[in-house]
Amino acid sequence: MIKEIYIAGGCFWGVEAYFKEIKGVLDTEVGYANGRTEETNYQKVALTDHAETVHLKYDDAILSLENILEYFYYIIDPFSVNKQGNDKGRQYRTGIYSKDNNDLEKTREFLKMKQDKESKKIKVEVEELKNFIKAEKNHQDYLDKNPDGYCHISLIDRPEFY
Secondary structure, eight states: EEEEEEEESSHHHHHHHHHTTTTTTTEEEEEEESSSSOOOOOTHHHHHHHHEEEEEEEEESSOHHHHHHHHHHHHHHHTOSSTTTTTTTTTOEEEEEEEHHHHHHHHHHHHHHHHTTSOOOOOOOEOOOEEEOOOOGGTTTTTHHHHHHHOOOOOOOOOOOO
């Protein structure tokens, strides 16, 4: 079955490039999620309080939500607030968003399991998807078009979680 989830892990360029290469991910799209307005863009995202987010469509017969969450947790700093890599600001906060309450509950359980193993507080927000605005065309598949572009994520280091 094809499922979807929205993940915010800092700059969306690297998050998208990372997940595009994972078996079972069918499609990626970058955009802005859970802000105060129904419209925004790259220049206004900090003012509208949206998070840079990747919309993932995946085949859950190949890749489970738990696998996606493991990959996500692996590439972020889960203790950081409004910062990933060199990027700072609320638009770079970490979050997992969905319209599926069951997926949100599974995500909360996953993060609780991780928290039980950590001494520092995990700062990943888990919320219902309120809105998602597709980013401008030049931001879609950005690192494919700009291979020397900035990325806070190692695109080489990709462990297997399934």
